[in-house]
Amino acid sequence: MNERRGPMKQVLLLGVAVLLLLPLASCRTRVDSAKEDFCTDLDAFRQSLASLREIGVGSTKEDLQDTVKDTQTAWSDLKDSASKLEGVQLDAVEDAFGDLQDSIQDIPDDASLAEKLAQVREAVAATLGEIEQIATTECNLTKP
Numbered sequence: 728m729n730e731r732r733g734p735m736k737q738v739l740l741l742g743v744a745v746l747l748l749l750p751l752a753s754c755r756t757r758v759d760s761a762k763e764d765f766c767t768d769l770d771a772f773r774q775s776l777a778s779l780r781e782i783g784v785g786s787t788k789e790d791l792q793d794t795v796k797d798t799q800t801a802w803s804d805l806k807d808s809a810s811k812l813e814g815v816q817l818d819a820v821e822d823a824f825g826d827l828q829d830s831i832q833d834i835p836d837d838a839s840l841a842e843k844l845a846q847v848r849e850a851v852a853a854t855l856g857e858i859e860q861i862a863t864t865e866c867n868l869t870k871p
Contacts, residue, residue, distance in 0.1 A: 765808040765815065766866035768801070773858060773868070775801040780851040784840055791843070795831055815865065823854040 775798040782791055802824055809815045827850035834843045862868040 761808065761811040762865075765805070765812055766868065768805040768808040769858065769862055769866055770868055772798070772801040772805045773855065773862060776851050776855050780848055780855075782844060782847070784844065786840070788840075791831075791847070795828075799828075815861070817861075820854065820857045820861070823850075823857040826850055827854050 775794070779791075779794045779798050782794055806817065806821075809817050827847075830846050830850040834846055838846075
């Protein structure tokens with residue numbers, strides 16, 4: 728009878744070990760998925776900023792407004808995915824993006840499109856500058 732207990736104990740211990748490790752594996756998968764979502768959203772935000780930077784003199788005011796809306800949506804998605812990760816700091820990016828939004832709102836209606844674009848491009852460059860470190864260290868992304 729003692730001969731059977733040895734293998735049964737081993738099987739029981741192995742079963743307990745597997746049961747204890749399964750939640751850890753599941754947790755790791757959720758963290759990996761959250762980081763993947765964050766990196767996807769970060770890249771989408773960067774691309775939306777690049778699109779905003781590329782608005783040209785031949786564009787309309789509506790083109791600018793649509794691109795700004797796309798950028799705001801991408802920012803909202805990025806903040807949401809960042810909230811699911813620990814240690815991701817977006818404060819500097821949030822400040823820079825707030826400055827970008829303020830600069831767009833502060834553009835006088837009578838300003839020429841060239842003046843508007845120059846102001847927007849400066850603010851976009853500042854925002855992109857703030858996210859580059861996060862993009863390279865957290866997600867291994869290259870510049871857009």
